[in-house]
Amino acid sequence: MRRLAALLFCLSGAAAAEPPRRALVVVLDAGHGGAYPHDGAHGRGGLIEKDVALAVAIRTKEAMEEAGVTVVLTREADADLSLARRAQIANEAGADLFLSIHCNSMPKLKDRLLTRGVETYFLSPDPTDSDAKLLAEIENGGPDAAPAKGGDAVSGILADLALGQARNDSSRLAEIVQRRMVRDARISGRGVRQAPFAVLAGTRMPSALVEIGFISHPLEGRLLGKERHQTAIARALATAVREYADDVLARRLVSAATRVVLPEIVLVARRPPKGGAPAASPVAAAAAAR
Numbered sequence: 001m002r003r004l005a006a007l008l009f010c011l012s013g014a015a016a017a018e019p020p021r022r023a024l025v026v027v028l029d030a031g032h033g034g035a036y037p038h039d040g041a042h043g044r045g046g047l048i049e050k051d052v053a054l055a056v057a058i059r060t061k062e063a064m065e066e067a068g069v070t071v072v073l074t075r076e077a078d079a080d081l082s083l084a085r086r087a088q089i090a091n092e093a094g095a096d097l098f099l100s101i102h103c104n105s106m107p108k109l110k111d112r113l114l115t116r117g118v119e120t121y122f123l124s125p126d127p128t129d130s131d132a133k134l135l136a137e138i139e140n141g142g143p144d145a146a147p148a149k150g151g152d153a154v155s156g157i158l159a160d161l162a163l164g165q166a167r168n169d170s171s172r173l174a175e176i177v178q179r180r181m182v183r184d185a186r187i188s189g190r191g192v193r194q195a196p197f198a199v200l201a202g203t204r205m206p207s208a209l210v211e212i213g214f215i216s217h218p219l220e221g222r223l224l225g226k227e228r229h230q231t232a233i234a235r236a237l238a239t240a241v242r243e244y245a246d247d248v249l250a251r252r253l254v255s256a257a258t259r260v261v262l263p264e265i266v267l268v269a270r271r272p273p274k275g276g277a278p279a280a281s282p283v284a285a286a287a288a289a290r
């Protein structure tokens with residue numbers, strides 16, 4: 001935090017006009033919502049994915065706001081939103097990153113008893129394996145997402161060169177989220193994976209989809225309904241976003257001398273850009289002064 005103060009001071013001292021400072025903007029998407037079949041996966045004891053996702057999203061919003069992040073939820077109640085609408089909310093909010101929260105589920109009884117753990121996905125037209133492909137098909141089964149159309153939309157977005165940076169950053173985001181979920185929320189890890197999720201395809205910023213656990217597993221499913229576990233997940237996600245801002249966005253801060261974007265939770269860029277930065281850049285100067 002002392003470093004942040006130093007950076008802010010440097011910026012305001014060097015620039016004639018008020019520097020364009022703003023808080024990091026995160027859009028959290030609680031998966032699913034509304035009546036069957038849009039309510040997501042079902043667990044034991046009446047536990048439904050849409051409710052767990054919303055509870056975790058609200059707790060994550062609280063945890064992130066404590067850290068000074070501006071958070072927008074795609075839904076704040078049991079609403080049936082199209083996948084396109086969710087992405088649109090993120091784009092209109094000018095979000096720095098988008099995180100979609102879901103619960104996983106196994107269809108067969110044998111698998112329901114055994115399979116548990118967290119998986120974090122980033123967008124790709126090439127699914128990691130057949131399970132990832134199937135999962136994306138299930139999650140894409142929203143009100144407006146026909147599978148064929150979803151596939152085209154994903155390819156179209158991936159062809160957009162302007163989004164190259166966001167794509168690279170999405171895999172970093174997924175890695176950090178996955179690591180924090182395993183380490184901080186103490187959920188067994190099933191790895192970072194990729195698949196053509198329609199909700200991620202529509203967003204124009206780094207994005208990831210986290211399957212916070214298997215609602216179908218007898219123990220993990222029950223845990224997902226517990227306040228304590230939801231809070232642990234929320235804290236892990238908030239820490240992940242902070243780490244992402246510090247590691248990924250702060251580096252961008254140094255390389256983008258023309259447009260200074262300063263998420264307030266970013267401490268300072270970790271290293272100066274290759275080949276040195278223009279001396280006129282107050283941000284680069286702040287980084288170099290360390």
Ligand SMILES: [Zn+2]
Pocket residue numbers: 031032040041049102103139
């Ligand atoms: Zn889901």
